[in-house]
Amino acid sequence: MSDQGATATPSDAPPPPSGPPPKVTSRGRTTVPVASANSDSTDIPEFEFFGTPRGLPPLTEFLDIVNVDMMRGPDESNKIQHHTMYYNSDKLIVRRGQEFQVKVTFNRPYDATKDKFAVEFVIGSSPQYSKGTYIPVFPTKDRQSSWKGRITDNSGDTITMGITPTANSIVGKYHMYVAVATPFGIRRTIREDSRDLYILFNPWVADDAVFLDDEREREECVMTEMGIIYHGAYDDISERDWNYGQFNFGVLDACLYIMDRSEMPITNRGDPIKVTRKASAMLNSRDDDGVLVGNWSGDYTYGVAPTSWTGSTDILLSYASSKMPVCYAQCWVYAAVFNTFLRCLGIPSRVVTNFYSAHDNDGNLTTDIILDENGRIDRNRTRDSIWNYHCWNECYMSRPDLPLGFGGWQVVDSTPQETSDGMYRCGPASVQAIKHGQICFPFDAAFVFAEVNSDVVFYSRRKDGTMDIVKVNRTHVGRMVLTKALGDMTRRDITDQYKFPEGSAEERTVLEKAEEYGCKRDKSELPVADVDLVLPTMEISVGDSFDLSLEFINRSDQQRTVDAYISGNVVYYTGVTSTEFMLRTPTVEIEPNQTVKELVDVQSKKYMKHLVEQANLHFIVTGKVQETGQIITAMKVVTLHNPKLVVEVTGGGRVHEEMMATVQFTNPFTFSLERVYIRMEGPGIMALKSKYYSLIPAGSSLTWTEYFTPQRSGSTRVIVTLDCPALRQVFGKASVTIKP
Numbered sequence: 002m003s004d005q006g007a008t009a010t011p012s013d014a015p016p017p018p019s020g021p022p023p024k025v026t027s028r029g030r031t032t033v034p035v036a037s038a039n040s041d042s043t044d045i046p047e048f049e050f051f052g053t054p055r056g057l058p059p060l061t062e063f064l065d066i067v068n069v070d071m072m073r074g075p076d077e078s079n080k081i082q083h084h085t086m087y088y089n090s091d092k093l094i095v096r097r098g099q100e101f102q103v104k105v106t107f108n109r110p111y112d113a114t115k116d117k118f119a120v121e122f123v124i125g126s127s128p129q130y131s132k133g134t135y136i137p138v139f140p141t142k143d144r145q146s147s148w149k150g151r152i153t154d155n156s157g158d159t160i161t162m163g164i165t166p167t168a169n170s171i172v173g174k175y176h177m178y179v180a181v182a183t184p185f186g187i188r189r190t191i192r193e194d195s196r197d198l199y200i201l202f203n204p205w206v207a208d209d210a211v212f213l214d215d216e217r218e219r220e221e222c223v224m225t226e227m228g229i230i231y232h233g234a235y236d237d238i239s240e241r242d243w244n245y246g247q248f249n250f251g252v253l254d255a256c257l258y259i260m261d262r263s264e265m266p267i268t269n270r271g272d273p274i275k276v277t278r279k280a281s282a283m284l285n286s287r288d289d290d291g292v293l294v295g296n297w298s299g300d301y302t303y304g305v306a307p308t309s310w311t312g313s314t315d316i317l318l319s320y321a322s323s324k325m326p327v328c329y330a331q332c333w334v335y336a337a338v339f340n341t342f343l344r345c346l347g348i349p350s351r352v353v354t355n356f357y358s359a360h361d362n363d364g365n366l367t368t369d370i371i372l373d374e375n376g377r378i379d380r381n382r383t384r385d386s387i388w389n390y391h392c393w394n395e396c397y398m399s400r401p402d403l404p405l406g407f408g409g410w411q412v413v414d415s416t417p418q419e420t421s422d423g424m425y426r427c428g429p430a431s432v433q434a435i436k437h438g439q440i441c442f443p444f445d446a447a448f449v450f451a452e453v454n455s456d457v458v459f460y461s462r463r464k465d466g467t468m469d470i471v472k473v474n475r476t477h478v479g480r481m482v483l484t485k486a487l488g489d490m491t492r493r494d495i496t497d498q499y500k501f502p503e504g505s506a507e508e509r510t511v512l513e514k515a516e517e518y519g520c521k522r523d524k525s526e527l528p529v530a531d532v533d534l535v536l537p538t539m540e541i542s543v544g545d546s547f548d549l550s551l552e553f554i555n556r557s558d559q560q561r562t563v564d565a566y567i568s569g570n571v572v573y574y575t576g577v578t579s580t581e582f583m584l585r586t587p588t589v590e591i592e593p594n595q596t597v598k599e600l601v602d603v604q605s606k607k608y609m610k611h612l613v614e615q616a617n618l619h620f621i622v623t624g625k626v627q628e629t630g631q632i633i634t635a636m637k638v639v640t641l642h643n644p645k646l647v648v649e650v651t652g653g654g655r656v657h658e659e660m661m662a663t664v665q666f667t668n669p670f671t672f673s674l675e676r677v678y679i680r681m682e683g684p685g686i687m688a689l690k691s692k693y694y695s696l697i698p699a700g701s702s703l704t705w706t707e708y709f710t711p712q713r714s715g716s717t718r719v720i721v722t723l724d725c726p727a728l729r730q731v732f733g734k735a736s737v738t739i740k741p
Contacts, residue, residue, distance in 0.1 A: 304328025
């Protein structure tokens with residue numbers, strides 16, 4: 002019998018492996034694993050002997066350590082001089098590149114001629130001098146390491162030592178030891194948590210990469226906890242208060258945990274470019290189980306609605322304790338929590354809002370809108386979207402990897418839109434590079450450039466599939482870029498930092514430069530239609546019926562007839578359509594050089610049942626002029642205004658004196674509100690408090706009062722949100738000044 006074609010029977014196969022799979026390590030590639038967790042550490046031995054030890058040496062006649070004082074109190078000079086006095090931590094927190102003090106008490110007076118000691122700092126699981134993760138600091142000038150040390154005071158048995166970390170030191174949590182040389186070997190203090198310290202970035206020191214030479218900017222972009230985030234539409238701007246809470250208890254450890262969770266090597270954590278790029282990926286949960294889960298669906302059953310959050314603290318502490326991504330976020334939540342991360346570590350940062358922000362799916366400089374032959378928008382073929390607004394962050398740093406002049410403010414964005422080098426992240430991208438069209442520079446400058454510079458191109462699609470360009474709007478996208486003003490509760494227009502004036506010679510030069518680097522744009526020069534279409538700016542409250550007034554202007558000397566399509570849509574703030582609730586197709590006749598107003602009745606019952614959380618109505622009007630075949634278009638976002646919460650603060654108005662915050666709300670609708678959550682907090686004065694109401698009947702009111710005790714003086718706000726499935730984005734606030 003032939004063996005040809007025979008196959009092995011199951012009994013011929015080796016038995017399947019049993020037990021757990023082997024642990025994969027880096028053994029064989031490196032002598033020790035790469036240290037990537039600040040929380041992991043290696044205890045340094047209390048004794049290091051010279052030669053072979055024969056029991057513990059007699060230490061009575063040698064210098065010995067009795068006590069170490071980290072001088073870590075909020076009123077002590079270390080925290081005041083290093084601008085870390087607001088951190089709610091019992092640990093020493095200092096900034097790199099700047100001297101701090103520690104006191105060491107010995108068993109007898111220190112004699113510099115014969116006694117030798119060092120203060121040692123270690124970070125990570127495998128500290129090495131060559132990697133900057135083990136740093137001994139010596140008190141004498143004849144022996145110095147990378148960190149400088151000097152004795153600033155020597156009184157009795159106690160010396161005060163000044164220690165200056167390098168301005169590029171690793172940022173994170175260090176353990177400190179004091180080591181004394183004896184004839185038998187090295188004796189050092191044992192590991193104690195009380196001698197841990199944190200070293201942060203230092204925008205006050207010129208040698209630090211994040212140095213910001215403007216005290217007002219530093220005060221706003223590092224020290225301020227009270228934030229304002231702008232949203233809505235560019236001609237109807239709303240503001241959202243936010244408690245960044247970068248100094249709150251546990252937030253600093255949570256920020257370090259984010260870098261640990263990313264497995265970022267300890268040795269990279271002194272470089273703000275690497276830290277911000279890694280963090281822009283880690284703030285969203287895509288790819289890496291990062292901090293926040295994005296959700297734009299309107300269904301937030303298994304988490305907190307993005308519009309309900311009042312601050313970053315709850316989010317960061319939840320992530321650090323549960324080790325699980327927090328639900329849910331949209332762009333302003335990503336930006337706000339990222340801002341907390343940056344300010345907490347000492348990197349100057351601010352939240353920026355771009356109104357009419359293009360999300361371009363095919364990498365060119367156009368946002369393409371497809372119309373059918375009659376001028377009606379073809380939603381099945383229109384893929385690009387224009388967000389009513391989009392929030393990202395700017396952080397301040399030098400860019401030694403770029404040519405001179407491209408340091409300063411850098412765009413970083415943690416909202417997951419497109420991948421960058423295989424992960425959902427964006428930046429840091431130089432704002433100067435974006436303004437000047439130098440989009441070849443890393444990281445992701447071309448993507449941000451398109452967000453503020455895209456043209457809106459309308460195509461008319463024939464039945465055979467061919468398309469003609471019928472209109473180009475070069476001024477719609479990137480209409481306005483806003484951030485909070487310095488030291489004030491007002492807004493600051495920074496559009497000119499991103500782009501030159503529309504139509505200027507400089508703008509044309511920039512667009513040509515961007516094209517050299519691959520950003521293609523449409524250059525069609527279309528004849529200007531002799532009929533204009535104008536939509537009004539309106540302020541409408543949720544639940545109101547209203548008239549939409551369309552103005553058709555005939556600039557020719559002949560009569561014009563327009564076949565118009567008026568489409569009313571409920572849209573997410575990302576520009577994505579939820580539901581079309583209205584369609585009108587009037588024919589409008591306009592006499593020569595005349596104007597005709599067309600009134601469209603918009604009934605609340607048509608849109609109310611379709612509303613999504615940010616209550617945006619998007620009207621697109623397109624029309625075809627019968628006499629010329631020209632296409633006219635206009636778009637208008639109407640942000641419906643929600644009812645407000647009334648917030649009042651009463652009481653002493655002094656630190657450590659009890660105060661009272663009262664929230665009032667009346668349901669203005671003809672239907673009941675169910676599953677209502679109210680959240681309240683105040684930077685520096687009130688921790689997060691929340692209240693749940695199962696039902697607020699139509700027309701009824703509620704009053705909620707909470708007591709709190711301010712911990713800090715200064716001007717701040719109490720921030721309140723109300724949220725339920727039928728009504729999102731309801732805010733209230735009360736300004737308060739706390740005296741010392």
